[in-house]
Amino acid sequence: MAYAQDLGSVASRPGGQPSSASAEDAAEIVSQTYSVLYGLNWALSQTGAPLPTPPIPSPLGALGPTPQTLRPQDTVTWNCTGVNVSGDASDPDSDGVPANATYNARCTYAYTGGGGSASWTWEMRNLNVQDPNNSDPYAGWRIRGQILWTVSAGGETGNLTWTINAADVVKTARGSYNLTHRSSLDVSAGGESGQLQYDFTGTWTADPGQPEGLPFAVNGTLTEEGSITLTANGESFSVQFSGNLHYSTQCGGYDSGTFTLTISTPDGTLTCRATITGCRSSSGSCTE
16 A cells, blocks of 8 residues: 655756746656645554545556656656746745746646556646745645546546645644645546545654654654545535654655544444554554
8 A cells, every 4th residue: 555655856856947937847846745635544544544535646646757766777757738827926935936926737647667657647627736935945835726537557447526615734843844735636537436435634743853844755744634525426425534653764655643534424424543663554443
C-alpha cells in the first residue's frame, strides 16, 4: 500500500524559469496536493472500516513518481499546450509557486522506466495558484480551481474531475504549517465510479533538528480532523475523522500514530480506530 508522497519536491527543484512559474509547475504542485488525499485514504483503510471507497489511484498509478524516486534511466516528459496564464506568474523565490496566477491549459505527462510506463492528461480550468510569501521558497501555496484528469497506467484507465474550493499549505513558522482542504473528487476506473467530498483542516510540525522543508519533505507529525462524504456503489456514507500521525522520510510513510473515524449510515453509527505500529504496518478495529 502506497503512502503520502512528498510535498517538498516542489521547493527542492527549480521552477520552469527562475522568474516565473509555468503551467508545468502548477501541475506539479497539484500533483503533490493530490498525494495528501491519497495518504488520507490510506489512513482510512487501516481502520478496517467497511467503506465502499471509490477507486482512487495511488500517486504512482495516477501521478507518476516524484523526483526523489526517479532513477537515472527513467524518462519523464511534460508537454502543456493551449496555455493561457492570467494574473501574476512571477516567482522571485524560484519555488515553482507563482505570486497569484490562474492557468487554463491541457497538459500531458509520460513516464517510462523501472516502474513501468504510464501517461496522464490534465485539463486545468481556472486553476488559481498563489504563493503566501514570494520571498520564502518554503512558504507553501494556496490553490483553487478544477482539474479534469485521464490516467492510463498498469493496463487501466481512470477519469477524475477534481473541483478544488481550497487546498492550502501555509507556513506559520519554521517547520510549522496550517493545512486546509475542501474539494470534491469524481472518479471512475475499472468499471466503478464514485465521489468523495473532503473538508478537513490540520497542522504539520517538523521533528526537532530537522532541516527546513515543506510537509513530508522532512520527518514530522500531521494532526488533522474533518469529514468525508463517500458515494459509491449506490451507497452514501458520512465520515468524521481525526488523526495524529508521524511521518518518516526513511520509511516513506507513516510509522506511528492513531486515526479514528465515525461512520454514519441510515443503519446506524460505527466507530473505527487504527494504530500505526511501525513503518507500513498497522492494526485496526471497529465497534458499533
